[in-house]
Amino acid sequence: MLDIQFVRDNAELVAKKSKQKGYDVDVEQLLGFDRERRELLQQVEDLRRQRNELSSQTKGQKPSDEQVKAGRDIKDKLAKLEHQLAAIDKEFVELLKQVPNMPLDDVPVGSSEDENQVAKKVGESPKFDFEPKNHAQIAEAKGWLDKERAAKVTGARFAYIKGDLVQLQFAIIQFVLSKLTDQSFLDEVIKENSLEISNKPFVPVLPPLMLRTDVYDAMDRLEPRDDRYKIEGEELWLQGSAEHVLGSMHADEILSESDLPVRYIGYATSFRREAGSYGKDMEGMFRMHQFDKLEMESLTDGDSGLQEHLFLIAIQEKLMQLLGIPYQVLHKCTADIGKPNARGVDIEAWLPGQGKYRETHTADYMTDYQARRLKTRVKRGDGRIELVHTNDATALALSRTPIAIIENYQTKDGNINIPEALKPFMATRPAV
């Protein structure tokens, strides 16, 4: 949620930038509710003051008939006004919640994901002296992926992942954890990218995979609800990404400045209904209802929020480089960064089997927009209380990273090589 004071001071800008993100917000109406709300609030507070004065006059004695009558009078007026205020306030908050975060100035303006900009391409796509297969062909032939049996049990977009592919997944997990908890690795990334930021290591977290409706809504990631799984009979949802449960961890807290940056590397199974993507990416395990993911989440002060965002992207890139997967970095345009985002970057890995770059990572920078509703704050050294800035970013997605490895490292005889960086973490090797 935006700060209403910011909206008051920048009405035109808010209208314009909201529109750039594809949100048609009636800022005039919002400010009208704001004025009305404040007027009523003053009247209500004045009546409450009168009530407090009246009841403190009685000092333990029985009130006189006159006092009771005056009190009753205040009570009636107050009830009426409070009712009005609650109604206005509800509309006001609803409208304010609809205003998206303001994109930073360097976010390209665009009306659909087609206007995302390729910032750079890294790595050479591998040359094959044979026709490269896609991951589904390889994995199914190897017995690593069984979707037919999964269909019996759960329906479409689920799979049994088996054998060496499981080993690969666990190796990736260990690889990521070993890097993100290693200060010297972070120092290297900071140095290579000339960042000015803490080298505090990430804390590994296994978060709960469900969260409450109100918390999900406060994170501003519940919508569209059609894409979420609701637990029947409970105010609980299956999380769609570890950031949903990591970012909300410190809701309603005032952190001390020395706690920052808070950095988590979470490992969680994510669930998505994939509503509206019927028939898309049905082959293999590219788009599933359930997939595991390693996700970075950071809470920082406002001064270092943007640096943190760049840092998380630099980590994403470094991990991809270590794995030797060719990729491109995409600056998402205003229409594609998402409602709470101020800036968003995707990384797309080269998939030889598809002959395309496909999304494997996202990095989201929310400034203080998410923290405002979560009430996650920090007490600065000078005593001021500020909202934290939130950042999240995929470290590596499981299913899509293995897909990229399978397709880029495939051999003519249908085996795959293991990237050097993962070899120390493999319990067994699929092939050489």
Next chain:
RNA sequence: GGAGGGGUCGCAUAGUGGUCUAGUGCGCCGUCUUGGAAAGGCGGUAUAGGGGCAACUCUAUCGAGGGUUCAAAUCCCUCUCCCUCCGCCA
């Protein structure tokens, strides 16, 4: 799933309808005393919102939301979280 007990200021506690503008202790900050410190004295110590150029002031918040009442930390209802015991379970 069943039974019971709880949630009050950073922490620990007091508070069973008006004297709560929430007391006390600890912690923390400032200050006095001191050569310096300890001890002690004094003062301060939450969050959110409204009004005001400001000093300041008003309102709300005792887990959350409703209700009763002229008046609610206190009474009633619903929810939530924690603890204990039983059952079940990895």
